[in-house]
Amino acid sequence: MSRKGENIYKRKDGRWEGRFIKGRKNNGRIYYGYVYDSTYRGVKEKLLEKKLLLRQTDPTTKDFCGTTGVWFDYWLEEIAKKEIKQSTYSSYKSKIEKHIKPFLGKKRLNELTSIDLNNFVKEVGRKISSSSVQSVFQVVKTGLYEAEKQSLVKRGLLQFVSLPKIHKKRIRTLTTEDEKKIRHLANEDEKGLPILLALETGLRIGEIAGLKWQDINFISKTLVVNRTRQRIQNYEMNQTIIIENTPKTFLSQREIPLSEKMVKLLKKRAAVSAGDYVISINNKPTEPRTITNYFKKIMKKINMSWMNFHSLRHSFASKCLEKGVSAAVIATLLGHSSVKTTLDIYANSNRNNERRAIELVSE
Numbered sequence: 001m002s003r004k005g006e007n008i009y010k011r012k013d014g015r016w017e018g019r020f021i022k023g024r025k026n027n028g029r030i031y032y033g034y035v036y037d038s039t040y041r042g043v044k045e046k047l048l049e050k051k052l053l054l055r056q057t058d059p060t061t062k063d064f065c066g067t068t069g070v071w072f073d074y075w076l077e078e079i080a081k082k083e084i085k086q087s088t089y090s091s092y093k094s095k096i097e098k099h100i101k102p103f104l105g106k107k108r109l110n111e112l113t114s115i116d117l118n119n120f121v122k123e124v125g126r127k128i129s130s131s132s133v134q135s136v137f138q139v140v141k142t143g144l145y146e147a148e149k150q151s152l153v154k155r156g157l158l159q160f161v162s163l164p165k166i167h168k169k170r171i172r173t174l175t176t177e178d179e180k181k182i183r184h185l186a187n188e189d190e191k192g193l194p195i196l197l198a199l200e201t202g203l204r205i206g207e208i209a210g211l212k213w214q215d216i217n218f219i220s221k222t223l224v225v226n227r228t229r230q231r232i233q234n235y236e237m238n239q240t241i242i243i244e245n246t247p248k249t250f251l252s253q254r255e256i257p258l259s260e261k262m263v264k265l266l267k268k269r270a271a272v273s274a275g276d277y278v279i280s281i282n283n284k285p286t287e288p289r290t291i292t293n294y295f296k297k298i299m300k301k302i303n304m305s306w307m308n309f310h311s312l313r314h315s316f317a318s319k320c321l322e323k324g325v326s327a328a329v330i331a332t333l334l335g336h337s338s339v340k341t342t343l344d345i346y347a348n349s350n351r352n353n354e355r356r357a358i359e360l361v362s363e
Contacts, residue, residue: 008043018043020050021061059109064152068112069105071152072096075143086243090232095139099124104140109152112144114160121163130164137163171346172306174315181302193269194279194291195298198312201256202320202334205288205309206230210244211278213270221258225335228252231289242287252335317346 007019015036022033035046056066059074076096081089103120104112117140125133147153174182179199186192194208203211206228215224227244234241247253258266266278275283279291295309313334320330331342 006044008040008047010040014038016040016043018047020047020054022054059147059150059152065108065110067105068107068109069101071109071147072100072105072143075146079146080142085245087230087232087245090234092139093235094233095136099128099136100140109147110154112153112157114157117158117161121161125164130166134163134166137161171314171318172311173318174307174311178302178304179315182298182304185298185301190269191294192298193265194309195295195312196262196265198309199316200259200262202313202316203256204228204248204313205291207247207252209277209279209286209288209291212276213273213278214276216258216266216270216278218263218267218270221260221263222255223258224255225253229285229287231287247335249335249337251332251337254332254335256333314346317342321346 009017009019011017015038018035018037019032020035021030033050035043035050037043037046054061055063057070058064059066059071064071073096076089076092080092084092100120103123104116107116120140121133121137124136128136141158144153144157148155148157182195183199186195194205197203197208197211198205201223203225207225209229210227211223212226215226217223225247228247229242229244231240231242233239269278273280273283275285277285279286281290292309296305299305299307317330317334320333321327327339327342327346330336330346331339334342336342
């Protein structure tokens with residue numbers, strides 16, 4: 001017979017019905033699932049099966065005992081997705097599918113240990129760089145912090161995890177002669193404008209692709225960084241798509257002065273442009289991949305295939321340092337979150353500055 005609290009009842013048609021908590025709505029209210037059988041015992045067994053299945057597949061249940069893979073899928077789709085940009089979601093999804101789930105995915109979340117996480121770091125470190133390992137582990141850490149808040153993992157789980165140290169490489173920047181060669185080729189072709197913008201402003205490639213004529217103020221001779229265009233993986237459509245978004249951080253939304261030479265060039269382009277975007281093909285916005293492909297062709301012509309488009313941003317910053325511009329001003333121009341970020345990246349990037357320091361000391 002039915003007992004109090006079991007949620008098993010005899011129906012008028014003679015069958016037995018069992019009710020179980022299936023989940024919660026967005027407003028927090030419980031919704032139920034139902035099972036039926038001709039016998040009380042049959043319903044009870046079905047309820048136990050359903051409850052066990054929910055414990056393994058639904059992280060919202062109090063006694064969730066499912067896998068780490070199930071948790072990270074739930075955390076990304078139901079928690080993180082509401083607070084992050086589409087590009088960040090795509091990045092998290094990629095890291096979860098490529099690295100986290102293959103190694104940790106089948107382990108029960110409530111049985112996860114620091115040893116498991118340290119082994120994960122070592123295993124992933126055999127395939128990708130130290131900086132990439134740290135980037136992947138940041139996703140692990142964020143997801144597990146949420147699990148800890150919900151008491152689904154042991155407290156202090158992340159406390160004893162050792163991450164590989166990042167050995168920073170000296171940033172390769174352009175010599176004065178190299179820059180002259182690149183400027184010459186970029187000036188000869190209208191497709192070279194993104195290169196000239198990067199060299200003179202330090203803009204990221206996505207920021208250049210997202211630049212509109214409305215962002216250029218020809219009176220004050222400035223441009224404003226308001227958006228970025230990038231290609232990301234769309235997992236629902238199983239293909240890459242172009243998205244337009246706000247810049248990387250709040251400080252990335254910035255105003256940058258333009259040189260007289262750049263203002264003249266932009267005015268000339270604006271006069272013949274019928275589209276909204278500064279960098280366009282047939283008056284339609286272009287994308288970072290197209291800009292990159294053209295840049296590679298330029299680099300191949302002058303035997304500098306080692307250089308990528310982002311190196312132009314590095315060269316801009318290094319040249320500013322060489323000319324005596326303060327790190328605080330450079331950080332503002334680049335849209336860095338702090339001066340420390342600028343110094344960490346560029347303090348050792350220019351040999352001329354180092355030589356000048358030695359000469360000043362030796363005087």
